[in-house]
Amino acid sequence: MNDLKAVWDEFLSRWSKEKVEQLTLEEYIDVNNKDTLAYWLEHKTKSLGSIRGGDSSKFGIYRRNRPPRGERSHIKHGEVYSWVTRFGDTEEKAFAQVKNSILQVINCIEIGDIKTIQTIELADTLKWKIAFLYQDANNPKVINIFKRDMLRDACLDPTGDFSDLYKDLLKKRGDKHILQYGYEIWNSLEKEELDNFDISAEHYYENLSEEGIVPNTLNTILYGPPGTGKTYTTINKALQIVAPDFYLKNKDDREKLKCRFDELLNNNRIGFVTFHQSFSYEDFVEGLKASTTEGKQISYDVEDGIFKSMCNSASVKATVNTEQQALDISNRKIWKMSLGDTSGEDAFIYQQCIENNYVLLGYGYDIDFSNTSNRKEVIETFRTNEVIIDKESSDYRVTSVNNFKNEMSIGDLVVISDGNRKFRAIAEITSDYIFDETLVSDSGYSQVRKVTWHRVYEPSLPVDELFKKNLSQMTLYRLYGATIDLDKLQGIFSLPSIEDKTEISNDRVLIIDEINRGNISNIFGELITLIEPSKRSGGTESLSVKLPYSKETFSVPSNLHIIGTMNTADKSLAQLDIALRRRFEFVEMMTNYELLKDIPNIEGINVAKLVKTMNQRIELLYDREHTIGHSFFLPLLGNPSLQLLAEIFELQILPLLEEYFFEDWERVGQVLGDHLKDNHELRFVIEQFGNSEIAELMGDDWEVPGIQSYCRNQKAFKNPQAYIGVYTR
Secondary structure (H helix, E strand, C coil): CHHHHHHHHHHHHHCCHHHHHCCCHHHHCCCCCCCCHHHHHHHHCHHHCCCCCCCHHHHCEEECCCCCCCCCCCEEECCCEEEEHHHCCCHHHHHHHHHHHHHHHHHHHHCCCHHHHCCCCCCHHHHHHHHHHHCCCCCCCCCCCCCHHHHHHHHCCCCCCHHHHHHHHHCCCCCCCHHHHHHHHHHHCCCCCCCCCCHHHHHHHCCCHHHCCCCCCCEEEEEECCCCCHHHHHHHHHHHHHCHHHHHHHCCCHHHHHHHHHHHHHCCCEEEEECCCCCCHHHHCEEEEEEECCCCCEEEEEEECHHHHHHHHHHCEEEECCCCCCCCCCCCCEEEECCCCCCCCCCHHHHHHHHHCEEEECCCCCCCCCCCCCHHHHHHHHHHCCCCCCCCCCCHHHHHHHHHHHHCCCCCEEEEECCCCEEEEEEEECCCCEECHHHHHHHCCCEEEEEEEEEEEEEEEEHHHCECCCCCCCCEEEECCCCECHHHHHHHHCCCCCCCCCECCCCEEEEEECHHHCCHHHHHHHHHHHHCHHHCCCCCCCCCEECCCCCCEECCCCCEEEEEEEECCCCCHHHCCHHHHHHCEEEECCCCHHHHCCCCCECCECHHHHHHHHHHHHHHHCCHHHCCCHHHHCHHHHCCCHHHHHHHHHHHHHHHHHHHCCCCHHHHHHHCCHHHCCCHHHCCEEECCCHHHHHHHHCCCCCCCCCCCEEECHHHHCCHHHHHHHHCC
16 A cells, blocks of 8 residues: 555656646657656556556547548547547647646645536546546545446446545545555456356366476466466366376366365365455454454454465374275264363373373363263262262363263264364274273373374364364364364365375465455565575575464465466556566466367357457557457357357457447447448447437537447347458458
8 A cells, every 4th residue: 555655646746736737738648758647647657546448539639659540530630649629629729728627627626526527528537537646635535446337336326427426435435545445446346257167168278287387386377368267277277286196187077177176175275365455464364353252252363364374284294094994974973172271281181192092081080980871970970079060051061071971972083173273183982981090190181082093283274174163162062064064074084095104295275366456565474585485494495484463483385386367457467566576487378269269160250360350459459468368259169159159249348348448439449340341230339329310419510529429239249240340351
């Protein structure tokens, strides 16, 4: 946030109101000059709210670097400048009017008059960006979203205008900085796509190593425009690391790969998180979280974020019972048990139990409960031994002894906790209750059950590796499906038996989707250095840090792989945090036209040529980072129909282009080749009103102000020649 505020301050320092009052045309807009007001508004302050897209006419007047190509009804051309006709008939008059309008916006926002700004004749994105930048940040009137449709979606108001939409949204801002609030609104309107994978494309993604993605790379970012399969590819990449044999055997079966990926995701061998503007260090590493105790008191506990949790899990070595085969957990009771306080005087109990293959219960003192068979008899035995039991129904000593002696059975499983946020072993009960008076003098623990230790974890595993919520501090209680994830537990015991090793390999993968959308410096904090291979635990220059909340010593293990995805339409590689760029290997994923060649011709339409031509035009009009990926068209592999192609164009491609070019439908039409089609019926984007309609509606003397209104031509979507006309003339 501080970086963004600095950009804002720098803009106001360079372009004060006084400077704008003295503004010349050359200072306002020029070619190849990166210190004009227009360049600052579009490029240097993009991080404060983007107005990129469309053409230069949004600035009212602009300088050309080549002769004009064709005529546009709303644009006049001079020798080197072109301008929107409504601003004047000469470049001097046009610039004077544009400059006056900009100053009007600044004057209005200074007094908080956004209603008047709405009437000022500048392009919407331009005037609201100016209003945003020159407003009082402590008493804002404008949010850094300058697209009316997005504001309407945020307000659930399909007809609202800018001033009302901004006012409604700002009512809910609270004390958040206007930049943070705007980004949160933008983020809330976007959707995640983890589960939106298309099985028809598996043959494209099967050869990841050949595509330059090296399985042994610890930190990788897949980057490219929308629809190039970045998130899709993370499944293959993760399986190559965590389950390489399975991947090699099933790389041609996308359904099996996705199913195995989901299993590993559920078992925390793979982690998945999406960065966004409000994602923080506390979400990623650790932070304080309020909770309510059984006594209704508020307490604040340190809660691990996904990165710390994955690092802790990857650091764990699991000692396994080498004689154990796959174990079916169905019809077994499962218990949670504490074996001594890890920070108390009886901390040694746990290690004693591990070494002697039993579990011990401290409740019950030196009393033998061998002859009890139910709770009532346990109470009587306590009293016989002069132990006072006041509340028979709730005395926990009675509950724990009765569970240990009479409810627990041979074959039951016991999960040993380490506090309420970790667990450290899993055992199977192999004997009935035993009273061992020889243990009383040693530890005070005399109630015994023999066990087989199936898993012993060092260090302890995070609770979310096996549980749906934190554990209770109670010493012994039964676990049910609401607390323990039975699928995860079964997954532990479904692993192949290990005959020659006593440890399970423990590679883990953390996938960070949309990694460029978060504030990397804030999210990683001091840990950004620790992800370097040489700085990880066991590395040649390994480092550790003391975490700010838990005060624990922390390092990043060398078996945790990080895979990020980056949509270059959101932020270019050049804008990415330099600290992140130095520590990741980047794999570019662009549109694969060879894959599109597998789509059969659809009523004469060559889909590969269609997409390639549109992308070439986008590169000329915008840049290659905003091209269209092949994934949008992959459903056509299984259903090569005009109807499906029309749906893809109307519901996905046109909205994407509209977003790229900020509703400049003339440029959208140029991407689609409409400007080259002599037959207007084949154009996807057409002028909404003809001259006769305008005359009928407004009279013969009325002139169209500014850019003509456009609309979609629904007939074109159903005409094969409209698509063919995109790439042929």
